[in-house]
Amino acid sequence: MSKTATIIKREFLSRIRKRSFVVMTILGPILLAAIIIVPVVISQLSDSDYQVAIVDDSDLFYDRFADAENIRFTQLATNIDNAIELMAAGRFDAVLHIPEIAFQAPSSLRLFSEKSVSLNAKLLIENILKLEFESMKLGAAGIDQEILAAIETPVNIQAIRIRQDGEFISDHPEVSMALGFMSGLLIYLFIFLFGSQVLRGVLEEKTNRIVEIIISSVRPFQLMAGKILGVGLVGLTQFLIWVVLTFAIVAGFQLGMPELFRFTPDEQVFITGSQALNAEELLRQRETVQQYDTLAGQVVSGLSAVNFPVMILSFIFFFLGGYLLYAALFAAIGSAVDNEADTQQFMLPVTVPLLFAFIMAQMVMSNPSGPVALWLSMIPLTSPVIMMVRIPFGVPYTELALSAGLLIGGFVFTTWLASRIYRVGILMYGKRVSYSILWKWIRQS
Amino acid sequence: METLLRAEHITKEYTHHKALDDVSMHVPRQSIFGLLGPNGAGKTTLIRIVNQIIAPDRGQIIFHGEPLGPEHVQQIGYLPEERGLYKKMKVGEQAIYLARLKGISASDARSQLREWFDKFDLMPWWNKKVEELSKGMQQKVQFIITVLHKPSLLIFDEPFSGFDPINVNLLKEEILHLRDEGATIIFSTHNMGSVEEICDHIVLIDNAKKLLEGNVGQIRKDHARQIYQVELDHLKKPLEEILDGRFELIRAWDHDGSLKARIRIKKGIQVNELIGQLIPSAGLLSFHELTPGMNDIFIKQVTGSYPQEKSGNKPAQAFQAAG
Numbered sequence: 001m002s003k004t005a006t007i008i009k010r011e012f013l014s015r016i017r018k019r020s021f022v023v024m025t026i027l028g029p030i031l032l033a034a035i036i037i038v039p040v041v042i043s044q045l046s047d048s049d050y051q052v053a054i055v056d057d058s059d060l061f062y063d064r065f066a067d068a069e070n071i072r073f074t075q076l077a078t079n080i081d082n083a084i085e086l087m088a089a090g091r092f093d094a095v096l097h098i099p100e101i102a103f104q105a106p107s108s109l110r111l112f113s114e115k116s117v118s119l120n121a122k123l124l125i126e127n128i129l130k131l132e133f134e135s136m137k138l139g140a141a142g143i144d145q146e147i148l149a150a151i152e153t154p155v156n157i158q159a160i161r162i163r164q165d166g167e168f169i170s171d172h173p174e175v176s177m178a179l180g181f182m183s184g185l186l187i188y189l190f191i192f193l194f195g196s197q198v199l200r201g202v203l204e205e206k207t208n209r210i211v212e213i214i215i216s217s218v219r220p221f222q223l224m225a226g227k228i229l230g231v232g233l234v235g236l237t238q239f240l241i242w243v244v245l246t247f248a249i250v251a252g253f254q255l256g257m258p259e260l261f262r263f264t265p266d267e268q269v270f271i272t273g274s275q276a277l278n279a280e281e282l283l284r285q286r287e288t289v290q291q292y293d294t295l296a297g298q299v300v301s302g303l304s305a306v307n308f309p310v311m312i313l314s315f316i317f318f319f320l321g322g323y324l325l326y327a328a329l330f331a332a333i334g335s336a337v338d339n340e341a342d343t344q345q346f347m348l349p350v351t352v353p354l355l356f357a358f359i360m361a362q363m364v365m366s367n368p369s370g371p372v373a374l375w376l377s378m379i380p381l382t383s384p385v386i387m388m389v390r391i392p393f394g395v396p397y398t399e400l401a402l403s404a405g406l407l408i409g410g411f412v413f414t415t416w417l418a419s420r421i422y423r424v425g426i427l428m429y430g431k432r433v434s435y436s437i438l439w440k441w442i443r444q445s
Numbered sequence: 446m447e448t449l450l451r452a453e454h455i456t457k458e459y460t461h462h463k464a465l466d467d468v469s470m471h472v473p474r475q476s477i478f479g480l481l482g483p484n485g486a487g488k489t490t491l492i493r494i495v496n497q498i499i500a501p502d503r504g505q506i507i508f509h510g511e512p513l514g515p516e517h518v519q520q521i522g523y524l525p526e527e528r529g530l531y532k533k534m535k536v537g538e539q540a541i542y543l544a545r546l547k548g549i550s551a552s553d554a555r556s557q558l559r560e561w562f563d564k565f566d567l568m569p570w571w572n573k574k575v576e577e578l579s580k581g582m583q584q585k586v587q588f589i590i591t592v593l594h595k596p597s598l599l600i601f602d603e604p605f606s607g608f609d610p611i612n613v614n615l616l617k618e619e620i621l622h623l624r625d626e627g628a629t630i631i632f633s634t635h636n637m638g639s640v641e642e643i644c645d646h647i648v649l650i651d652n653a654k655k656l657l658e659g660n661v662g663q664i665r666k667d668h669a670r671q672i673y674q675v676e677l678d679h680l681k682k683p684l685e686e687i688l689d690g691r692f693e694l695i696r697a698w699d700h701d702g703s704l705k706a707r708i709r710i711k712k713g714i715q716v717n718e719l720i721g722q723l724i725p726s727a728g729l730l731s732f733h734e735l736t737p738g739m740n741d742i743f744i745k746q747v748t749g750s751y752p753q754e755k756s757g758n759k760p761a762q763a764f765q766a767a768g
Contacts, residue, residue, distance in 0.1 A: 006545050014534065209529035213590070216496040216523040217546040219515075427498070429527075440460060 003218045004226045011201070011230025016237065025238055029245035036246075037253050050118050052125070053092040055083045057100045064132055071121050084112055093118070096125060103133060176392035177365050183315055183388040186239075188358045191322050191384065192351075194235040195330040199343065201227050202334030202422075211426050220423040224335075225415075228327045235323060236316075307394075314391050317404060322384025325411035326354065332418035335425035336433045357382035361389045368393035377403050380410025417442060448507075449474040449629045450495070450598060455504035457490055464490040465501070466653040472598075472631060472646070477624050479644035479661070480633040481739075483747055486650045488633045489526065492600055495631070496523050508598070519548045522596035526603040526633075528587050530575045537562075537571035540590055547594040554593065561589040565615075581612055588616065592623060599623060600631045605639060617643060637740035647739070649746055656746045661739070668745070669736045671710040675723065676730040678703040687726045692719060703730055 015021055049072045056062050056075070065073035074092065076083050083095045094113040102109055111117055111125065138148060202224070205211045214223055333346040357376065364373040368390045376386040377395075383403050387395070424441040425433070450472040457465040465487045472478045482488050493499045495506055497513065506513040509520070531539055537558065544554035562568045565585045570578060578586070584607055592599060601620070605613045621643060624630055632644060640647060641661065649657035657664065672695065677684070684697055684706055691714045697706035704727075710719055716734075723729055737751065745751045 003546055003548075006542070010542050014531075204531075208532060209525070209527045210531060212498070212525040213523070213528060213543065213587070214546060215498050216521070216525075217518055217543070217548075220498075427493070 004222045004229075007218070007223060007226025008230040008233065011227050012233050012237075015197070015231065015234045021234070021238070025241050026245075028238070028242045029249055032242065032246040033249035033253075036250055050094070050121050051092045052121055053083050053087065053095045054098070055080045055095060056098040058098055058102055060103070060136075061098055061129070061132060064128060065125075068124055071118075071124060087112065087114065094121060098129075102129075103136060106133065173393070176368075179311070179392040180365060180368070180389040181361060183311075183391075184358070184361045184385045187315070187319050187322055187384050187388050188354065190235050190239065190319060191326050191354060194231050194323060195326045197234075198228055198231050198327045199330040199334040200340075201231065202331050202426075203337065203340065203343070206335060206426055207339065215426070220426060221419045224328075224331050224419060224422050228324065228331060228415075232320065232323050232327065236320070239319070310400075311391055314400065315388060318384040318387055318407070321380075321404070321407040321411055325380055325384075325407065325414050326350065328411065328414040328418035332421040332425070332438075335422040336428075336438060337425075338429060342433075353381035354385070357385035361385060364389050374399070378406055380407045383407055383410075420444070447474045448472065449509065450631075451507040452491070452495070453504050453507065455491065455494060455501045455506070457487075457494065457499070457501050463653045465494075465650075467504070468650060468653075468655045469504075470648045470655065470658055472629060474629050475624060475627055476645040477620065477630045477632055477643050479640045479647035480631055480650070481635065481637075481640060481647055481743060482650035483635060487653045488650060489602065491650070492523070492525075492602055492631070492633060495598075495600065496521060519594060520597045522547075522591040522594065522599045524587060524591040524599075524601045524604055526606070528584075530583060530586065532576040533574055535572055536567070536575055536578065536586060539575060540586060540593070543590045544593050549594050557593055558589065561593065565589065580607055581609060584608055585612070588619070592619075592628075596628070598629050598631065600633070602633045603636075604632070605634075605636065635743075637738065637743055640739050649743065651747045657742070664742060665736045665739070668742050669734060671712075671714075672707055672735045673710065673716070673719065673732060674705065674707050674735050675732050676700065676703050676705050677723065677727040678730060680704060680727040682726060684727075687722060689722070692722070707735065 049070050051072050051074065052065075053074050053076050054062065054065060055078065057080075062075045065075075067073055076086070080095070080097045083092075083097075086092060087095050093115070094111055094117055097110040097112065099105075099108045099110075106129070109129070111122060135145075135148070139145065205214070205223075211223070218226075329350045333343055333350065336346065337343050360372065360376055360382070364370075364376065364386055367373060373386065373390055376382045377390055377399070383406065387400070387403050391400075420442045421438055424444065431437075448471045452468060452470045455465050455468045456463070468487070468491060480488050480491065490499070494501050495513070497515065497518065508517050534542075537555075540558050541551055541554045544558070545551060549557075559568070562571065567582065567585060567589075570582065575583060575586070588604070591601075599620075604616060604620075608616060617639070620630060620632075632640075634640060644661050646660050647658070647664065648655060659667075680687070684704065685694060688694055688708065691711055693709040693711065695707040695709055697704060699705075708719060710716065720729070720732065737745070741751050
């Protein structure tokens with residue numbers, strides 16, 4: 001086994017044996033799985049429905065309130081005082097009072113509750129009454145209900161993307177966006193996490209003075225490369241464990257509690273919706289759900305539109321490429337300074353492009369083929385994050401190849417640069433290093 | 446004597462100063478070679494060049510008769526002055542790792558480490574983390590790692606710093622033992638006491654230049670300054686009157702009823718003439734030559750004068766009696 005391999009092995013083993021690695025590796029998938037499972041469980045297990053009593057003095061709207069997800073309406077033929085007493089006795093969570101003049105003066109509507117009122121219930125009621133008032137006003141203006149029904153024209157454009165292979169696929173930008181953002185975020189996080197591990201590792205060797213013992217046996221470049229590759233393997237291992245464990249946990253839940261995951265398409269809307277949509281949007285969506293394909297259907301068809309082999313291969317490539325590019329720079333910083341406090345002045349120019357890429361990801365998502373997206377996905381400092389954001393939207397293979405080539409060139413360059421700084425810096429103590437000194441080291445033969 | 450390592454006209458410049466200026470030296474095989482010089486003289490730079498950690502700007506190193514190259518790394522063991530270990534790594538595991546970087550297989554490393562660990566009473570610490578060891582024990586571990594792969598050339602940079610006297614002795618014995626077994630040792634220090642004790646040859650570097658090189662005994666002989674210490678009694682007349690113009694009395698003092706004196710013999714005068722001059726006029730109790738210690742030679746070479754000539758009033762401490 002070559003010496004570099006020995007170094008890689010030590011870097012890898014010493015890190016994956018650390019408690020922090022084990023904790024992160026276990027907690028990561030649990031958190032990810034929780035993000036998927038918890039909303040499902042919550043929406044299914046919310047057994048106590050929100051009970052709303054309706055006292056309608058106008059007698060116009062009693063039958064307009066259909067029960068919604070977790071919200072139950074009960075019509076009371078009594079006065080408002082009795083209804084409030086019933087609520088106090090625990091029969092209801094809230095009482096809606098619709099006075100006779102409600103239609104003329106909507107501000108006279110009241111929703112009583114002992115605890116803070118449920119926002120979802122309030123929004124749902126407001127929405128129902130709004131629609132009712134509107135249709136009453138339209139009727140009062142002499143517009144026939146049938147005409148009204150005929151006028152209502154749901155418009156739903158089916159976005160079709162023509163792929164490079166000429167195939168027509170329906171396009172779902174939301175799904176592409178989510179996927180792109182997720183993978184861009186992951187790359188950003190991993191580069192930062194493991195890049196700074198390289199920095200700390202190099203600094204550790206320098207400050208505890210083992211480095212001179214080691215580089216009398218191996219060349220400085222072997223030590224640096226061994227560390228970068230060893231830490232990179234740790235990152236890759238952690239990532240793979242996360243993916244496998246997350247799927248295992250989710251699949252385990254699906255097998256263990258199948259009733260939680262058995263949806264009719266109609267229910268699916270509300271389950272997915274419960275994470276992000278408020279009751280108003282929920283209602284609107286329910287109206288149109290028959291014309292649209294379901295959101296679940298959209299997700300499925302959106303996912304099927306993504307070229308997963310390209311996506312996964314690209315992820316691994318851009319993750320490794322971006323990591324190697326930045327880790328070399330982090331290693332150079334670690335070698336140039338004497339202690340962690342001194343790293344700050346050099347960290348800035350390294351972290352700013354990465355942070356910039358992450359911030360620009362939002363803009364790139366809104367226009368994934370624009371000039372900004374194109375340029376940022378070519379510049380090696382930003383391309384790992386930006387290209388991963390773009391890929392789910394479809395990127396021409398030529399652009400992908402060019403970006404990959406530039407990234408390879410980029411990390412070869414940063415590795416060369418870093419090795420020049422590293423071999424001098426690693427033996428330099430007690431010297432306040434500035435950029436001009438770094439430049440001298442780079443030029444030094 | 447056969448030369449193991451030869452440095453030829455080594456020059457190394459940094460941006461603001463010259464670290465080594467045309468330094469050459471011969472390290473004889475199976476000897477202990479002292480690399481001496483004040484702080485900042487260029488010792489560590491020279492050692493790093495021999496270890497191929499840095500490359501010289503000019504000059505070359507000949508090792509085993511061929512230009513030094515990466516294939517020689519395994520034949521050199523290096524204990525740097527500033528040395529450390531991975532604090533969180535277990536002692537045994539770390540020793541095996543560092544041995545493997547020198548090219549020893551894991552199983553060989555393990556069995557040889559067992560022997561050394563037993564010898565240094567470190568075996569109970571095999572599975573402990575380095576940070577749990579005392580500084581002295583860490584130094585022992587580093588020493589073991591340096592010599593484990595049985596290199597033909599060992600380089601120790603201030604090896605005794607941080608050791609207590611008991612362990613210094615243990616280490617000295619081990620170093621002498623390694624030399625006797627065939628190893629060549631380069632020993633960098635500014636502690637002259639240990640140089641006289643264990644070094645066979647030295648090179649003295651100051652301000653990037655070589656000042657002196659050679660066999661320790663020979664150097665001391667070369668630096669002999671014709672100063673003799675005598676002990677006399679029953680003087681028939683004052684010492685000043687006994688000595689004539691061929692001799693110079695440096696200092697005389699009473700010692701338990703006898704008279705001790707330091708006398709310099711002028712150039713071209715034989716020692717016997719001094720004895721001949723003394724014997725008729727006094728009883729000669731003892732007579733020996735005062736040769737300067739390495740410490741004095743060191744200071745003379747670096748500053749240009751012997752210590753007592755500078756401070757002027759403490760000759761007795763500046764000289765050391767030689768057998």
